[in-house]
Amino acid sequence: MKRIAVILILAVMAARPGAIGQNRQSNDSDKYVATAKSILQKVAGSTGVKPGAVELNNSCIGLGGEDIAEDGYVLVRKGKKTIVTGKEKGLVYGIIGLLKDYFGVDYWGEGEYFVAKTPTKGLKNGETVRVAPTFRYRQTQNYMMKTDTLYKWWYRLEGPSEEFVDNLWVHTCNHLLPADKYGKEHPEYYAFYGGQRHPGSASQWCMSNPEVLEIVCSRLDSLFKANPLQQTISISQNDGSDTYCRCPLCQAAIDEDDGPSGPILRFINKVAERFPDKTISTLAYLFSVQPPKVTKPLPNVSIMLCDIDCRRQTALTENPTGQDFMRALDGWSKICNNLFVWDYGINFDNYLSPFPNFSTMAYNMRIFKEHNVKMHFSQIASERGGDMAELRSYLAANLMWDADADADSLVRHFLHGYYGAAAEPLYRYLRVMEGAAVGTDVDLFIYDSPVSYKNNILRPELLRRYNEYFDDAEARVAHDPVRLARVRRSRLPLQYSALEIARTNPDMDRAEAEKALNLLEARCKEFNVTMLNERHNSPQEYVQLYRQRYLAPQTANLARGKKVTYLIDPRPKYLELSKTALTDGVYGGTTYVENWVGWEGTDGAFILDLEDAAEVSSISCDFLHQIGAWILLPEAVSYSTSLDGAVWTPFYSIELPEKRTGKVEFIPVEGRVGQERCTSASPVRARYIKVEVRGTKTCPTWHYGVGNPSWFFIDEVLVK
Numbered sequence: 001m002k003r004i005a006v007i008l009i010l011a012v013m014a015a016r017p018g019a020i021g022q023n024r025q026s027n028d029s030d031k032y033v034a035t036a037k038s039i040l041q042k043v044a045g046s047t048g049v050k051p052g053a054v055e056l057n058n059s060c061i062g063l064g065g066e067d068i069a070e071d072g073y074v075l076v077r078k079g080k081k082t083i084v085t086g087k088e089k090g091l092v093y094g095i096i097g098l099l100k101d102y103f104g105v106d107y108w109g110e111g112e113y114f115v116a117k118t119p120t121k122g123l124k125n126g127e128t129v130r131v132a133p134t135f136r137y138r139q140t141q142n143y144m145m146k147t148d149t150l151y152k153w154w155y156r157l158e159g160p161s162e163e164f165v166d167n168l169w170v171h172t173c174n175h176l177l178p179a180d181k182y183g184k185e186h187p188e189y190y191a192f193y194g195g196q197r198h199p200g201s202a203s204q205w206c207m208s209n210p211e212v213l214e215i216v217c218s219r220l221d222s223l224f225k226a227n228p229l230q231q232t233i234s235i236s237q238n239d240g241s242d243t244y245c246r247c248p249l250c251q252a253a254i255d256e257d258d259g260p261s262g263p264i265l266r267f268i269n270k271v272a273e274r275f276p277d278k279t280i281s282t283l284a285y286l287f288s289v290q291p292p293k294v295t296k297p298l299p300n301v302s303i304m305l306c307d308i309d310c311r312r313q314t315a316l317t318e319n320p321t322g323q324d325f326m327r328a329l330d331g332w333s334k335i336c337n338n339l340f341v342w343d344y345g346i347n348f349d350n351y352l353s354p355f356p357n358f359s360t361m362a363y364n365m366r367i368f369k370e371h372n373v374k375m376h377f378s379q380i381a382s383e384r385g386g387d388m389a390e391l392r393s394y395l396a397a398n399l400m401w402d403a404d405a406d407a408d409s410l411v412r413h414f415l416h417g418y419y420g421a422a423a424e425p426l427y428r429y430l431r432v433m434e435g436a437a438v439g440t441d442v443d444l445f446i447y448d449s450p451v452s453y454k455n456n457i458l459r460p461e462l463l464r465r466y467n468e469y470f471d472d473a474e475a476r477v478a479h480d481p482v483r484l485a486r487v488r489r490s491r492l493p494l495q496y497s498a499l500e501i502a503r504t505n506p507d508m509d510r511a512e513a514e515k516a517l518n519l520l521e522a523r524c525k526e527f528n529v530t531m532l533n534e535r536h537n538s539p540q541e542y543v544q545l546y547r548q549r550y551l552a553p554q555t556a557n558l559a560r561g562k563k564v565t566y567l568i569d570p571r572p573k574y575l576e577l578s579k580t581a582l583t584d585g586v587y588g589g590t591t592y593v594e595n596w597v598g599w600e601g602t603d604g605a606f607i608l609d610l611e612d613a614a615e616v617s618s619i620s621c622d623f624l625h626q627i628g629a630w631i632l633l634p635e636a637v638s639y640s641t642s643l644d645g646a647v648w649t650p651f652y653s654i655e656l657p658e659k660r661t662g663k664v665e666f667i668p669v670e671g672r673v674g675q676e677r678c679t680s681a682s683p684v685r686a687r688y689i690k691v692e693v694r695g696t697k698t699c700p701t702w703h704y705g706v707g708n709p710s711w712f713f714i715d716e717v718l719v720k
């Protein structure tokens with residue numbers, strides 16, 4: 001590549017933004033040089049940086065550029081000039097490193113950057129700085145990247161489409177071998193278990209079928225030819241657990257390799273042999289997380305290892321779920337020199353739930369580094385309003401760049417820059433909560449509810465302290481509307497959690513809760529919070545449901561506190577809860593972990609005893625729809641009544657339509673006298689109510705639990 005040198009005088013730039021390079025030789029066809037220049041112009045353009053010069057060198061000849069790492073850079077000060085040397089993106093990252101580390105420019109998020117009036121330090125004459133990132137590929141998630149192109153550059157992040165052919169980077173099986181094209185005629189291409197093949201868009205493949213190998217290789221051949229810029233493609237299992245093939249051939253490979261990753265890796269190796277100059281990536285995820293005992297990946301195979309089931313209150317080495325994963329990481333790192341780790345760092349069911357994993361994130365990244373991980377995705381969601389979204393993104397990106405950076409210093413630096421005078425109490429808030437996480441029995445899981453934390457990290461005496469910290473923080477920046485807004489946005493998870501916990505108290509103060517809900521609604525609107533969870537439920541829906549379910553005036557419920565006898569038991573882990581949960585007056589929330597009673601792979605039935613005969617005009621049960629957790633609406637529900645518990649009269653029955661939406665929903669199924677499908681036009685005298693539910697029992701082919709047992713969950717029973 002031809003050497004490009006663009007001399008940029010910062011002082012001139014400050015006076016005449018837009019004048020850069022107008023009279024100079026520059027090669028704007030090189031997008032990285034252009035990007036580096038535009039960043040200098042945008043961010044440094046308004047500074048009082050002392051007159052100096054920056055020279056861009058993307059030839060990487062001399063100045064230590066020959067053995068530069070991917071995305072790395074070298075900064076050299078020679079007299080009045082600072083020379084930034086880097087290949088492609090490395091050149092841009094070098095400019096950012098210079099501005100960030102030597103000219104006091106900080107970038108917090110979404111157009112919010114800060115330029116120091118007095119640069120903290122510059123490179124000394126003759127000084128050379130070489131920088132290489134910990135992970136050669138760094139990916140994360142946050143709302144700012146969608147709205148602010150500079151943010152992604154500044155945090156030196158990459159997206160899958162830059163690395164993977166046709167953006168095929170995860171769960172690609174159905175894309176490469178579409179079930180709607182092959183499923184009907186070739187069920188043998190798909191996984192065998194439970195006595196049958198499971199062709200479907202969410203199915204896995206039979207990894208031993210030679211025709212599957214041929215079709216996939218021919219598909220890859222055309223994809224590589226059509227996308228010459230990317231060298232890597234992913235052949236990776238569809239999402240879902242326990243859906244792998246157990247046909248005799250696959251089972252033999254599973255036995256030899258002591259796990260389902262065996263047949264997968266054998267297949268991937270065969271593909272990798274056909275494309276020796278490309279990289280074939282595959283998942284080690286859920287059933288395939290542990291490495292095979294015998295089979296080793298070829299050098300051009302990349303393993304994308306995911307720690308989805310691990311807990312986050314402590315480092316991976318410090319809790320049992322993490323230790324399981326460590327076994328996988330140790331194993332893979334011994335046989336693969338091309339490891340990608342996918343880590344998870346937020347509550348995906350409740351973005352607005354405190355998730356004190358900041359130190360854990362840092363410990364874990366160092367563990368990945370020590371295990372020679374080359375690529376990293378820190379999936380932290382960071383939606384607007386999500387728990388410390390801006391700090392979380394800042395920390396994740398900085399640690400991916402340098403896993404040895406001091407996380408505590410990064411947190412302090414960010415808090416002081418972003419929240420100004422409010423930094424101190426917010427730092428205390430984070431530290432006290434982290435102490436509570438380490439010092440209590442909290443199980444910080446990525447699919448959970450703040451209600452699970454009400455006796456540990458969110459117990460009342462801690463909530464009181466957290467609120468005091470935030471009151472103090474708001475008071476300290478009361479005169480500064482920008483910072484006050486940032487503090488208030490960061491307080492939303494505390495407010496949301498308090499509301500979630502409040503609704504589990506049958507005697508909650510409804511007036512107080514109404515006030516808190518109105519405030520949450522107003523603030524979510526003010527801060528443009530659009531999503532509360534991975535299923536895309538909005539704050540508006542939440543507020544509306546809260547009013548309907550938890551704040552509505554309590555009408556007399558004949559079932560309240562009454563005994564339920566199960567004809568078909570729920571799953572054993574719900575037996576204890578099921579003694580009271582259906583009639584305790586407390587509704588469950590969007591996560592199935594509290595107040596919901598679940599049946600798996602079966603129908604359900606129970607009898608409710610009202611103790612005395614009463615006039616019954618309406619019977620209703622509340623169902624949860626959450627397909628992400630394999631919780632499907634049942635196929636049919638029926639209610640019948642009896643005076644003596646022996647002779648039953650049908651009251652109401654309904655067939656429910658299949659529901660495929662990814663959103664979490666609460667579906668009340670009510671039978672009312674006079675209504676269609678209700679057998680009676682006037683109230684019925686009854687002491688016993690029988691509820692019978694026909695479950696879907698197995699997950700359908702479109703669902704990623706295909707062929708495995710499905711769940712249904714019921715909460716409150718209302719009888720009027």
Ligand SMILES: [Zn+2]
Nearest residue numbers: 206245247250
């Ligand atoms: Zn098979």
